[in-house]
Amino acid sequence: MGSIGSRSVTVHHVRAALGGARRLGIDTAPLLQRAGIPPLLLGDDAARVAPERFAHLVRELHEATGDEFLGLGSVPSRPGTFAMMCHLCVGCADLGAAVRRAARFYGLFPGGPDLALERHGGEAVFAVRNDLGGHPEGRFLAESALVLFHRLASWLTGRPLPLRWVRLTCPPPPYAAEYALVFGCPVRFGRPGSGPAAAAAFDARRLTAPVVRDEEALRDLLRRAPAGLIGRPGPAIAVTVAEQVRRAFVHALREGRPARLPEVSQLAARLAVSPATLRRRLQEEGTSYQRLKDQVRREAAVAHLTEGREPIAELASRLGYSEDTAFHRAFRRWTGTTPGAYRLHGAVRTQRQPADHRGQES
Template sequence: MSRRTITVHYVRAALGGARRLGIDTVPLLQGARIPPLLVGDDRARVTPEQFARLVTALRRATGDEFLGLGPAPSRAGTFAMMCYACVACRDLGGALERGTRFYGLFPGGPDLVLERAEGEVVFAVRSDLRGFAEGRFLTECLIVIWHRLASWLIGRRIPLRWAEFAYPAPPYASEYDQLFGCPVRFGARRTGTGFDPRWLAAPLVQDETALEELLRRAPAELLSRREYGTTVAEQVRRSLVLAMRERRAARLPEVAQLASLLAVSPATLRRRLREEGTSYRRLTDQVRQEAAVSSLLEGREPIAELAARLGFSEDTAFHRAFRRWTGTTPGAYRLLEETGRGRPGQQS
């Protein structure tokens, strides 16, 4: 099964606050089943489950819902109380306005703003966190979590029109396309996202009972991107994942086959993917990469069978692709994971 994986750069950033507080992060990584040696490899990736476990451990260790990354700590339970305040609203607009006002009550809390402009709504983070080493990461987490919480509240994923950031593009800027699912700009005057204002009138479909379940699974539920099928790229990705999981043919479906499934022409499919800032080739590469990393981290599927399942005609082609993705071979990547877990017969 293919799952989106997360660059190790975000793992390093998440650890920053704990390290400044003098907390030993090695046990936290091991508890999350992330090999500490993996953190030093720029091309390494982890699964959403590993990352969610790490964030949960960091929240406990720092006593801060912001993981020690911001100018002031956020006490445990703050996010939950904000959610309870929001879920009582009638529509999404009211919920977002209440949530931004809630955090504005806390000194040192994030300065969030919901701006209505003609034909567009902007959700932005006005806090200047550039003086903090991991300020960018904290800002991006705020945007991601608020977007996914808003989508959860109305039961549909809200497609973002754009995301922009008030700093230069990082070396891993290509990750942002997957993270936000929209065109991304760097070096902007602010950090925020834009979406269609009609979503503000969407009624909330969740209640306190559903919220309690969400909070029991947080942050995993909000860190994993829900597939609501509101974009063509998500529909193509889902089709590729399903084909990879169940196919018996020697190759993944081509553009023409996917276009037929979506009842559009191949030219229209390519154009819509281009408008969403991606392409068939990029989506195929991402799905293969994530499936390969997830399988190797789970450690059960033989590498030759994995290569065939991913649609590679030869093992050597898979090895070349995996080295391009991660900088190492599939066998070395699996060995590093097994060493980090401390399996029987391996050194911890």
């Protein structure tokens, strides 16, 4: 793990990231070389490295130490721990639930990060309460956990999470100005023992921001994370408005029995735009509210008709149709056949359909 600036990473953070491997007796020179970082660079206090090289180094350290904490903590974190935490988070309805679940998950591991989420009036505060080790790099690990939280929160909701302030319980280091670039907000410093090792505050209203990522998006993220989240200049939030709307529909179908798919006005309120702006942005992305709604319903219907034995009337209700006759009409429009016929011959019909059929509007 590690902290980074807006365009490059200070050599101080590179040294800190290497501390655990060195204590384990691992030769770090080959790791640096594979990451494209000249070992001699570490002797220059003014040196900086590109974010992608730092991310590469973090991946090398993960593999060399067999520890997601890079050998920096009081106990190792087994590979796959972060991924399992993410799988738990994407199933949450909103950001607040996801952060609380992550905190409870890591609380199961003695010696791991002691995470907390508190609300004080209109402000939410996420804190790493322990420094994760009794050596100087332990502070670096706590700071990195804060960076990871911030970027993962932005990724989960598909929107940047603006921070109001960050507090680190350490004297300001010579490179203190770096932290404002990392977090995009004022950073306060304090004496050790005066509070959590690292904490960040944001608008408490963001706790209700819906989680718009799903398992498919998570699989893509985990091919690069956690190093990919840390080794980039900003949060990984590339997500279209259409994707956010689509994820809201998927979540509603998953949670509701019967489903109550959000209206345009409700989706617009979640995304902090007007209904007209939402419609315009969807149009700019080549789709519409109704088209996305039909696509999600159609894909869910096809999956359940092919794989399950749920009565068609119950399936229609679960997909948000007040009458099963309306579902029959929609399904015939989508596929050219009835739900019952599709259940009997769906596999054959699917093989005969053109590859882009499911993405077309009916």
